[in-house]
Amino acid sequence: xxxxxxxxxxxxxxxxxxxxxxxxxxxxxxxxxxxxxxxxxxxxxxxxxxxxxxxxxxxxxxxxxxxxxxxxxxxx
Numbered sequence: 001x002x003x004x005x006x007x008x009x010x011x012x013x014x015x016x017x018x019x020x021x022x023x024x025x026x027x028x029x030x031x032x033x034x035x036x037x038x039x040x041x042x043x044x045x046x047x048x049x050x051x052x053x054x055x056x057x058x059x060x061x062x063x064x065x066x067x068x069x070x071x072x073x074x075x076x
Contacts, residue, residue, distance in 0.1 A: 019049035
């Protein structure tokens, strides 16, 4: 049997415009994914809730994107 490798875990990326929105609407889903063995990454504009996201054990990728931007891939 092969040893468990961190890279073998399935990955889930949440791409949301605001950190507060993630915490108020997506946090329970992200927790369930983490508890099911997923490596969870949150890419968002960080204002007030970055510490909450990190405390849950999620990877945080700060983005500087504006909500008016209709092309989120351009912001990346």
